[in-house]
Amino acid sequence: EDQVTQSPEALRLQEGESSSLNCSYTVSGLRGLFWYRQDPGKGPEFLFTLYSAGEEKEKERLKATLTKKESFLHITAPKPEDSATYLCAVQAPVYSGGGADGLTFGKGTHLIIQP
Amino acid sequence: DAGITQSPRHKVTETGTPVTLRCHQTENHRYMYWYRQDPGHGLRLIHYSYGVKDTDKGEVSDGYSVSRSKTEDFLLTLESATSSQTSVYFCAISSATPWTGGTDNEQFFGPGTRLTVL
Numbered sequence: 380e381d382q383v384t385q386s387p388e389a390l391r392l393q394e395g396e397s398s399s400l401n402c403s404y405t406v407s408g409l410r411g412l413f414w415y416r417q418d419p420g421k422g423p424e425f426l427f428t429l430y431s432a433g434e435e436k437e438k439e440r441l442k443a444t445l446t447k448k449e450s451f452l453h454i455t456a457p458k459p460e461d462s463a464t465y466l467c468a469v470q471a472p473v474y475s476g477g478g479a480d481g482l483t484f485g486k487g488t489h490l491i492i493q494p
Numbered sequence: 495d496a497g498i499t500q501s502p503r504h505k506v507t508e509t510g511t512p513v514t515l516r517c518h519q520t521e522n523h524r525y526m527y528w529y530r531q532d533p534g535h536g537l538r539l540i541h542y543s544y545g546v547k548d549t550d551k552g553e554v555s556d557g558y559s560v561s562r563s564k565t566e567d568f569l570l571t572l573e574s575a576t577s578s579q580t581s582v583y584f585c586a587i588s589s590a591t592p593w594t595g596g597t598d599n600e601q602f603f604g605p606g607t608r609l610t611v612l
Contacts, residue, residue: 411599422603481539
């Protein structure tokens with residue numbers, strides 16, 4: 380069974396204090412690992428897709444990296460507007476059945492950036 | 495924003511009544527999905543569709559049915575709502591196709607429907 384574990388569950392940082400969020404996963408034949416941002420009362424907003432170990436992607440203050448067992452979302456010099464819940468999800472190969480084309484999500488990391 | 499709308503946005507209903515949630519997209523994407531989000535569980539896949547009249551079950555499909563008669567609409571039905579189905583429901587779409595190399599699998603989510611079953 381595919382599993383995704385995110386840590387920490389919650390993180391409070393001061394503005395400008397860089398940190399990393401972790402997403403560890405167990406899936407046979409990863410098709411893709413996805414990062415989303417979710418604000419209260421809204422749907423998840425797509426950030427990044429990573430497909431193979433060693434891949435990195437950046438967007439503004441965010442950088443996502445991928446190894447064979449985990450992914451990190453690095454936040455550099457965060458601002459209060461970066462406060463949100465960050466979700467990690469994996470997609471299994473199409474042949475694994477049982478909704479294989481859907482995503483399996485972690486429970487998220489609730490990030491608070493204090494001014 | 496991806497062209498996804500969900501209706502209704504909020505609904506309160508009573509146990510045992512039927513409920514239908516609608517997802518409408520303007521992107522002409524092949525894949526559509528229904529997820530539910532509950533505290534302590536994260537997002538879980540209910541059903542998905544890979545084309546008109548082509549649907550399959552996800553992780554938590556019991557008590558739910560879906561239909562897709564047009565590319566743009568994906569309906570989720572609770573035949574007889576129960577309190578355990580109180581949740582926030584999200585629709586998602588993807589431009590992925592069975593013939594791509596798997597580099598366009600991103601799913602884009604709608605704004606959600608908050609359903610309360612009393």
